[in-house]
Amino acid sequence: MPKKLPGSKDIPPAGVTWKPATEYRTGDWRSKRPIRDEEKCTRCLTCWIFCPDAAISWDGQDIHFDLNYCKGCGICAEECPVNCIEMEDE
Amino acid sequence: MTQETPQWRPRLKDIANQEELFTSGQRLCAGCPAGSMARMAMHALPRPKNTIVSQATGCLEVASTIYPYTAWRVPWMHSLFENAPANASGIEAAYKARKRQGLEDDIPDLLVFSGDGSGFDIGVQAASGAIERRHNFLYIIYDNHAYQNTGIQRSGATPKYAWTTTSEVGKKEPGKLLWKKPIALVYAAHDPAYCATASVYHWRDFMKKVRKGMEVEGPAVIHVLSPCHRNWRYPEEQGMQMAKLAVETCFHPLWEYEGETRKYILSAPSRVFALKPEKKKPVEEWLELQGRFRHLFRPKRRDDLIADFQRLTDEDWAFIQKLSNMG
Numbered sequence: 001m002p003k004k005l006p007g008s009k010d011i012p013p014a015g016v017t018w019k020p021a022t023e024y025r026t027g028d029w030r031s032k033r034p035i036r037d038e039e040k041c042t043r044c045l046t047c048w049i050f051c052p053d054a055a056i057s058w059d060g061q062d063i064h065f066d067l068n069y070c071k072g073c074g075i076c077a078e079e080c081p082v083n084c085i086e087m088e089d090e
Numbered sequence: 091m092t093q094e095t096p097q098w099r100p101r102l103k104d105i106a107n108q109e110e111l112f113t114s115g116q117r118l119c120a121g122c123p124a125g126s127m128a129r130m131a132m133h134a135l136p137r138p139k140n141t142i143v144s145q146a147t148g149c150l151e152v153a154s155t156i157y158p159y160t161a162w163r164v165p166w167m168h169s170l171f172e173n174a175p176a177n178a179s180g181i182e183a184a185y186k187a188r189k190r191q192g193l194e195d196d197i198p199d200l201l202v203f204s205g206d207g208s209g210f211d212i213g214v215q216a217a218s219g220a221i222e223r224r225h226n227f228l229y230i231i232y233d234n235h236a237y238q239n240t241g242i243q244r245s246g247a248t249p250k251y252a253w254t255t256t257s258e259v260g261k262k263e264p265g266k267l268l269w270k271k272p273i274a275l276v277y278a279a280h281d282p283a284y285c286a287t288a289s290v291y292h293w294r295d296f297m298k299k300v301r302k303g304m305e306v307e308g309p310a311v312i313h314v315l316s317p318c319h320r321n322w323r324y325p326e327e328q329g330m331q332m333a334k335l336a337v338e339t340c341f342h343p344l345w346e347y348e349g350e351t352r353k354y355i356l357s358a359p360s361r362v363f364a365l366k367p368e369k370k371k372p373v374e375e376w377l378e379l380q381g382r383f384r385h386l387f388r389p390k391r392r393d394d395l396i397a398d399f400q401r402l403t404d405e406d407w408a409f410i411q412k413l414s415n416m417g
Binding site (some may be wrong): 087 | 122157160298
């Protein structure tokens with residue numbers, strides 16, 4: 001017996017999108033992974049502002065890459081002023 | 091209105107502690123600068139917890155709210171290509187009415203995002219009307235030069251000689267035959283409270299403009315260049331460099347228009363090229379990096395078309411310099 005699908009009265013009106021997109025992990029799109037040289041990094045946060053996926057976070061001390069969401073586009077590696085980020089094949 | 095910070099300067103260490111209002115998990119193409127653009131805009135809001143976003147159809151809308159997920163942490167409303175600014179006017183009018191009835195204390199800030207399909211072509215009428223009615227909102231047009239989310243059809247924003255699926259390259263035609271609309275000038279001619287052009291690479295300039303547009307009383311428009319690697323055909327990591335080169339070749343000069351003084355002012359990244367024209371790069375450097383202009387260089391180099399592109403770019407640039415009394 002298949003589960004009954006929700007009817008028109010069970011779904012939110014007007015196409016409300018209620019789930020946070022963070023439940024959807026875009027990290028599996030990635031074919032390259034950013035590797036940061038922590039010695040070389042000056043914590044200028046240029047990568048943070050340019051990351052289109054908000055996959056780079058700043059905790060007040062250091063930068064963290066969230067590989068659950070990083071799509072591996074390489075903008076951070078390209079824009080890093082000291083070239084401390086390398087893109088490595090997955 | 092927070093007028094005590096007229097010279098707001100974004101400092102990365104401060105804004106990096108703010109909550110992300112445009113979150114991860116959105117499904118824009120990898121390396122699409124529109125994601126960065128939306129994040130920058132959301133980080134520049136003067137009252138982030140008191141802002142409503144109205145959005146026209148476009149890549150950013152399609153990719154950020156795939157049912158049932160949403161990447162926005164603010165009240166957000168999607169409408170059609172045609173009517174995102176009309177939506178914003180309606181929201182403002184509703185809040186005004188509720189305030190009059192004593193149901194609300196405050197009218198939230200309104201932000202409208204639209205792509206170039208809506209901002210240049212389909213939604214001009216609604217935007218023009220909303221600006222004419224002097225609604226208090228900021229209209230951000232992010233321009234990626236074509237209708238990218240439906241499969242790269244040419245729009246009013248596509249530059250001359252660019253390849254798209256509806257301006258094919260062949261023996262008869264070398265891509266699109268018409269020049270781009272000077273859309274920011276069109277909106278500036280409406281005499282809004284504020285109007286500006288920006289690019290995603292110059293994030294500080296862009297964020298300052300967003301803050302200014304939100305704080306000013308009355309309509310504000312920002313036209314921001316956001317490259318698209320699917321149409322422009324460049325490696326995906328170079329999106330920011332493409333936006334940077336577009337400014338350095340003066341194809342996309344950065345300027346602002348202030349409604350109060352009715353003056354056009356060149357912004358710092360472009361003023362350099364007005365003061366030192368020898369620093370300006372030939373537009374060819376930008377064109378040859380993009381696959382959509384490949385037919386200008388291969389199999390046979392078309393110097394006539396490149397020269398024509400350069401001429402049109404220079405004419406626009408000279409006009410902006412003249413408007414801002416820099417030429």
